[in-house]
Amino acid sequence: MRIVLLGPPGAGKGTQAKRICETYNIPHISTGDIFRENMKNDTPLGIKAKEYMAQGLLVPDELVVDMVEDRLKHEDVLNAGYGYLLDGFPRTVFQAAALCAINAKKDCELDFAINLDVPLDILIERVSGRRICPKCAATYHIKYKKPLVDGICDLDKTPLYQRDDDKKETVEKRIEIYQDQTFPLITFYEDKxxxxxxxxxxxxxxxxxDIEKVLSGVR
Ligand SMILES: [Zn+2]
Structure with missing residues (x-):
């Protein structure tokens, strides 16, 4: 089974990715992991990526595609019958088209692009309401999972804090970027x-x- 998982930051992609991969025995391939692995092992692609990042530049699509193509040659993918779940890729229509070409080389195609749909205002509320305990890492939400005492961890009475990433303006910015990039992708996969x-x-x-209902049809 070949799956692409789409969804805005905060939609719960990580949890779903894990469950899908465990249930269907396919490797969970995240672009973040691919990047870290290539850079840690100083592969030719990793070295190139580092050069861009050192200059404060975005790693170009072509290089991202090369890394993913290389990753899809690994044993775990082949053992799963050329199966995978991609998370964080494709991010652009260029990358999506490249993935089609990579699959075509194997006489395969993608089964599904699963889009976790969450209204944006709710997403912003979900993420920006998060509070974390710096001591025990327990997570709370100012509306949905309130601590017993406002702003204080139930477990160790430590004052809670909000991660910079969870600040409303940051979340809005991230979602805006996601939307700009991803709406064309959704159209791309709708057409297919x-x-x-x-x-x-x-x-x-x-x-x-809901995901399982769809996937069980092709199992
Ligand atoms: Zn705590």
């Missing part, structure tokens, strides 16, 4: 009849059940 829209507002178990 690969897109599966899943209501990401539900409890994570229900989200997974």
């Amino acid at each position: 009849q690969k897109i599966i829209n899943i209501n990401g507002l539900q409890h994570m178990t229900d989200v997974f059940n």
Whole structure:
């Protein structure tokens, strides 16, 4: 099974990715991991990526595609019958088209692009309401998972804080970037009849059940 997982930051992609991969025995391939691995091992692609990053430049699409193509040659992908779940890739239509070409070389195509759909205002509320305990890393939400005493960890009475990444303006910016990049991708996969829209507002178990209903058809 070959899956691309799309969804804005804060939509719960990580949790769903893990469950899908465990259930269907496919490797979870995140671009973040690929980058770290290539750079840690100083592969030719990793060295190139470092050069861009050292100059404060974005790693170009072509290089990202090369890294993903290389990753898809690994044993875990082949053992899964050329199966994978991609997370964080593709990010652009260029990358999506490149993925089609990579699959075509294997006489394969993508099964689904799963889109975790969460209304943006709710997403912003979810993420910007998060509070974290610096001592025990317990997470709270100012509306949905309140501590017993406002702003204080239930477990160790430490004052809670908000991660910079979770600040409203930061979240809005990230979502804006995501939307600009991803709406064309959703259209791309709609045209290929690969897109599966899943209501990401539900409890994570229900989200997974909805995903499973679709995936079980091709198992
Ligand atoms: Zn705590």
